[in-house]
Amino acid sequence: MTSPFLEISQLSFRVPGNALPIFDQLSLDVAEREIVAILGPSGSGKSSLLRTVCGLHSPSNGSITLRGTDITNSAPHQRNIGMVFQGTFLFPHLTVGENIAYGLKMKQFSKESRKQRVDEMLNLVHLANFSNRDVSHLSGGEAARVAIARALAPSPQILLLDEPLTGLDEQLRVDLAKDLREALTASHITSILVTHDRNEAAIIADRIVRFADLILPT
Amino acid sequence: MFVLWPTLVVLSKSIDRASLFHVLSNSQLRQMLWFTTWQAVLSTIGTLAIGLPAALVLSRYSFKLRQMIRALTFVPFVLPTIVVGIAFASLAPTHYKSGPLPLILAHIYLNIAVVVRIVGNRWEKLPTAFNESASLLGARPFTNFRTITFPLLRNSIIGASGIVFVFCFSTYGAARVLAGPRFPTIETEIYRYAFYIGNMSQASALVVWQLLVILLVLALTYRQKNIFLSQRTLTPLSCERRNKRLAYFVCSSLVALVTLLPIVILFFSSVHSTQGFTLSHWQAGELWTSFLTSLSIALVATLLALFFGCSSAFAIAYSTQVKYQRMMQSLTSLPIVISAVALGLGYLLAFRSSPMNWRGSFWLLPIAHSAVALPFVVRIITPAAQEIQPELRENALLLGANPWKVWTSIDLPCLLRPIAVAASFAFSISLGEFGASSLLTRNGHQTLAMRIGQLLSRPGELLQKQAIASSCLLAFSCIAIALTVEYAMPLIRHKGKL
């Protein structure tokens, strides 16, 4: 039996000094190129899960295996996992193009290939010609698109999306969700989406799980 | 007005062109300018090297005593430099008691607070998600700092360096004690020309050169625009990884140790005599009378500084004309720029004829202190006032509040914290102010800082010990003020929410 693409097993996380864990004994398998949506009310610990997977939190227990390699204890910048934060957090001192190229620079892409990849990504999120824009002048929807492009650009092994569309208005969310689904499938990327919106999850994901179901009943 | 006018008076009385150029043609003066400059540059670099990590730890991570340690970093800044100089000299090994190195170390010690406050304030508002995003995109910790943190903090770092440079450039007390006569700095030379050689025009020429350099540096390091980060101060993080936690613990205890060491040493020598423990130096009656004098002067000075500081800050923040803003900004930063000697002499000449013959009057001290504190008050309150979004005010207006109501219900609550911080700064500066006030003629009422100077200028171990006790009292008061602000502020904000 081949092991799954991403295997989260018996994962627990607690804030140091707090007695109660944020989540305990959580397990989830994700197949290659699968888009999984994790659904749950806000404050249930979904974001903490994503942050643990990408290495921003270290788990108190359990393991994370990516393509058969245990990454539980490696540093975030070595994991090659992309993430789109709630609130986008585009680097305010860089232009749209520079934001997208940031990850490519870190991976020592040549200047030529960076430029090409940035254009490719902008086309993918329907923002061609935005490369030289100042990020402070973007609308909420545009910012979300750039954030997705920035995370996808260095071709991470897996993309984590933390409520990427929260805060945008209803109609825009539906459009964006469709475009996001399109971009993710076009890039053939394994993704985990965290959201509290069932509709959004249904449009984007191949599979929907409830956060509460991931936790081993005690 | 309390700054510009006196200075103009003193300069216009004594300046002439020949002495202006004499500064450049005389090799000794040129050497002095060069020394002043390079020691200030090295001091600034050193202060950044230590201040930035300190700012990181103290503004980003939560741990026990964080606020306490942050408050502590302010103590050196407000201690009279002569006290710091003596503490340093008593710590240093014999062969390093004087010269450029101890001077630079003392400057670093004195100015860490500037970096911690200015850079730390901005760092507190820098969302961690920027660094986290960069890290996930593959940036190693150092690259992360270089490409994300530094550019976002750059303006505050440059601004802080500018101020630190200016302080080190116009150093006086520390330079006299620690650099010694072999290494004169521009301020000690101004003092020497003005008071011992009696060559006022040469002294004024040096004041003008000092002014030019400082204005140039401030103009180069002043940044109008800051990238907006966040309205709120972010909750400090708790450290997750044990080795990281250890590193922060070590780092912050080092900061605390370094700040406290000279004070602790002073304190022990103040309660120690060859016969053991004694409190007698703390019981000298004049200690407490002068302490009370200091407190009352500081109170008046704080109120004055807040009044003028707030009015200038609002004038800057609410004005729409950039030109006017810039003018007010530079006007209010003049007291940092102008040498204490020039200020002191200016007061002497400016306030000597009716109806403003206030020389020797009790009022001149708090006025001079408030002038010295003014730039800090303005620099603390202005950015906060600028950050209040106009929509808030407009909303309140639409809801039927009159302008005064708007101000008290919107602006004031938002500004309570910066105003309190500014007040604590002004109060501490007034407590420790020695430079300008020693030049003012004043009657019987001695402040603590002046008493220290007077006690140190006479022989007798008892007097020296009393001076040390006074310095400790000064340091403790500053700590108390800083702590009050650090700990009382969350309470005020909480009340505001209700």
Next chain:
Amino acid sequence: MKKYIVSLLCVVAVFSGCADNKVQATKKLTLLAYDSFTPTKGIFSEFTKKTGISVDVVLGGDTGQLISKAILTSGNPEGDVLWGVDNTFLTRAINEKIFAPYTSPLTKNMAADVIELTQPEGAVTPVDSGDVCVNYDKKWFSEHNITPPQSLADLALPSYKDLLVVQNPASSSPGLAFLLSTISSFGENGWQSYWKKLRANGAKVVDGWTEAYTIEFSGSSGKGARPLVVSYASSPPAEVVFSDPPVSKPPTGVINTTCFHQVEFAGILRGSKNEKAAKLLVDYLASTTFQSDLPLTLFVNPVNKSATIPDVFTSFAARPAKPYTMDPDVIEKNRSTWVDTWSSIALR
């Protein structure tokens, strides 16, 4: 901006109001003095009782600052009487016409050499005298089994290498006095080579008295490394009076052959509106009552011969038999050249 100006005007109005409200019921004099002017509290109440004039003592920095400020405000002074100009600054003060000439009749009670300094102008009244001498740390010399130096020349001997700390004459009054000592001793042509030897012998120069005595000197609170320091002949009794814990003998001694004699003067500032009353105050400063207070408060010698001097002062303060002196005019004429030459020898 308008608001700003209005508020400023209000403040000004309040202040001027304060000034006007001071009703001058009794006559009041302002005595200007240097920062370390610390006579017994209430010493002027006797004067007030006798004359009905109250005295407000205001402090204005060290002697150099005091004179410079008096020169800047010449004719419109900050006070009525100035205490503390010494013989090294006297001529400058007189040349700049800061004083309204007055010499108290009490000078008849003073030594001839002291009175001579005020002649021929008669601008000021001598009020105290003292000597700037090299002090030594008794304990250090007995522990190291070395005899303390006996003369200025001894200070340049190899056995006293790295032991002396002196002040910069460009910024310190005892520093200047010590330089004048060496100039009087070795003459216009000899003092430069003496200072070259002193420098080669490791004499350390610091900026002021406080740095030298409280940091570098081994015999006082600072416990520095150098057992020889330029200070005052009266420093030993001060070490006894202000000792901690109390001691009966001073830990320091004075090398009598190194001293420079300083005389301080009080004068009426030109432009004072109460010249008559000011004369009374100058007389009081030279009177037996006030002069008897000086030894243990300012640690200087009274100049009025009928003043009483406490035992602790007479037994521990050095009374050098032949201190060096110099005519104030000569000092004024040469001071800046000497200091410049000295700087190039001892500092560069």
